[in-house]
Amino acid sequence: xxxxxxxxxRFGGVAVLDGIDLAIEQGEIIVVIGPSGTGxxxxxxxxxxxxxxxxxxxxxxxxxxxxxxxxxxxILEARRRTAFVFQNYALFANKTALENIAEGLIxxxxxxxxxxxARAREILERIGLTxxxxxxxxxxxxxxxxxxxxxxxxxxQAEVILFDEPTSSLDPEWVEEVLALMKQLAxxxxxxxxxxxxxxxxxxxxxxxxxxxxxxxxxxxxxSRLFGDPQDPRTRDFLRKVLANQVSLDAx
Amino acid sequence: MRVLDFDYMLGLVPILxxxxxxxxxxxxxxxxLALVLACGxxxxxxxxxxxxxxxxxxxxxxxxxxxxxxxxxxxxxxLPQLLAFLTQINGITATxxxxxxxxSAYMAESIRAAIVGVDRSQTEAALSIGMTNGQLMRRVVLxxxxxxxxPTLMNYFIDMIKATSLAFTLGVTExxxxxxxxxxxxxxxxxxxxxVAIFYWVIVELLAWFxxxxxxxxxxxxxx
Numbered sequence: 001x002x003x004x005x006x007x008x009x010r011f012g013g014v015a016v017l018d019g020i021d022l023a024i025e026q027g028e029i030i031v032v033i034g035p036s037g038t039g040x041x042x043x044x045x046x047x048x049x050x051x052x053x054x055x056x057x058x059x060x061x062x063x064x065x066x067x068x069x070x071x072x073x074x075i076l077e078a079r080r081r082t083a084f085v086f087q088n089y090a091l092f093a094n095k096t097a098l099e100n101i102a103e104g105l106i107x108x109x110x111x112x113x114x115x116x117x118a119r120a121r122e123i124l125e126r127i128g129l130t131x132x133x134x135x136x137x138x139x140x141x142x143x144x145x146x147x148x149x150x151x152x153x154x155x156x157q158a159e160v161i162l163f164d165e166p167t168s169s170l171d172p173e174w175v176e177e178v179l180a181l182m183k184q185l186a187x188x189x190x191x192x193x194x195x196x197x198x199x200x201x202x203x204x205x206x207x208x209x210x211x212x213x214x215x216x217x218x219x220x221x222x223x224s225r226l227f228g229d230p231q232d233p234r235t236r237d238f239l240r241k242v243l244a245n246q247v248s249l250d251a252x
Numbered sequence: 253m254r255v256l257d258f259d260y261m262l263g264l265v266p267i268l269x270x271x272x273x274x275x276x277x278x279x280x281x282x283x284x285l286a287l288v289l290a291c292g293x294x295x296x297x298x299x300x301x302x303x304x305x306x307x308x309x310x311x312x313x314x315x316x317x318x319x320x321x322x323x324x325x326x327x328x329x330x331l332p333q334l335l336a337f338l339t340q341i342n343g344i345t346a347t348x349x350x351x352x353x354x355x356s357a358y359m360a361e362s363i364r365a366a367i368v369g370v371d372r373s374q375t376e377a378a379l380s381i382g383m384t385n386g387q388l389m390r391r392v393v394l395x396x397x398x399x400x401x402x403p404t405l406m407n408y409f410i411d412m413i414k415a416t417s418l419a420f421t422l423g424v425t426e427x428x429x430x431x432x433x434x435x436x437x438x439x440x441x442x443x444x445x446x447x448v449a450i451f452y453w454v455i456v457e458l459l460a461w462f463x464x465x466x467x468x469x470x471x472x473x474x475x476x
Contacts (some may be wrong), residue, residue, distance in 0.1 A: 076382055104381035136475075
């Protein structure tokens with residue numbers, strides 16, 4: 001169970017997050033949508049202190065902190081309880097696929113190397129990359145790299161996996177395999193908070209869709225309601241634009 | 253025009269070989285100490301540690317801005333006049349000291365550039381899985397920076413090996429000093445100095461070969 005209360009983040013006086021309240025149940029799959037620059041990524045990055053929030057309370061399991069008073073130990077703990085999937089994959093360039101997945105287990109959880117590698121092999125099997133165990137990121141396709149990125153997040157056994165536009169940097173041909181893996185995780189009821197522009201994924205997989213604009217949550221609800229009967233004019237406006245865009249893409 | 257005295261040159265080889273260890277020792281000591289010092293200076297520069305950062309900039313500016321020969325004379329002949337406890341300093345120590353300080357100034361900048369050049373996303377990924385700053389430096393940033401820094405650092409090492417010949421000006425009988433003595437005895441200056449030139453050349457080529465192998469190994473992870 002994750003709870004965010006009154007989360008504020010300012011960049012140079014501008015409130016990028018302007019008082020976010022959010023509760024995530026265990027096993028819940030939440031998709032965050034909204035126009036660019038509305039703080040979606042910043043929200044994710046504040047949850048694991050890649051950005052230091054300016055105000056608010058954060059509860060992850062039994063860790064509860066006032067973000068302004070979070071100690072180094074609190075921050076490390078928050079990071080260990082959340083896993084992050086980056087838009088640009090951000091795999092460790094000096095490590096193989098297997099090592100990327102095992103790294104956190106070895107260094108952070110202090111597992112013996114053999115045990116960590118055995119677990120990493122299990123994960124490689126689940127993400128369908130058993131044959132790429134010893135491949136370095138530079139030799140993998142974008143889709144394969146992002147699957148390893150997700151595998152690294154899976155290894156952490158975090159309370160929640162935060163996905164920051166996981167398919168936005170991918171060539172179109174690789175998007176599907178990454179979304180398929182995310183669907184697989186969703187079916188296993190892995191708690192997920194996903195920022196994405198993939199409306200189809202949101203509609204099919206999310207338990208709840210959140211629409212953000214201007215650093216605030218404007219509207220949220222089950223995908224059927226949010227896509228089928230949006231209440232706020234801003235939501236309607238946004239959906240009309242992106243869905244029209246997708247239709248026109250489909251037509252070509 | 254006369255013919256080269258090859259027999260003399262061959263005879264010189266075993267003599268010079270006896271002084272080779274001293275040359276290599278000074279270079280190895282200088283390189284090891286310079287690496288440690290340069291890493292420290294680079295970290296100060298990267299983290300911009302207040303106070304120390306300014307001191308580091310001054311240090312780098314001075315040791316890059318003045319000739320190595322001037323620095324060696326300063327340490328060997330000059331400093332003991334100021335600091336009495338340094339009167340015991342011998343030429344070998346002064347050379348190692350000079351090489352260390354001089355080259356660490358250059359190396360600090362290339363190490364700093366290599367660290368700063370590691371993509372920010374690598375640091376973020378390491379932080380996101382809960383690594384401490386020390387862990388992410390050791391496991392992620394430094395290994396990647398090493399690959400970038402090695403070619404330049406090896407060049408400095410090659411430069412340093414050749415710079416040990418300046419120890420001769422402080423009265424140290426190393427490779428160059430020994431050659432000078434031999435040449436002065438035989439008057440066969442060309443033979444003597446071409447022989448010692450070949451000595452340095454071979455050492456440097458061996459190192460360059462090692463460098464290529466090392467770089468191939470370090471680049472393994474980046475081949476597509």
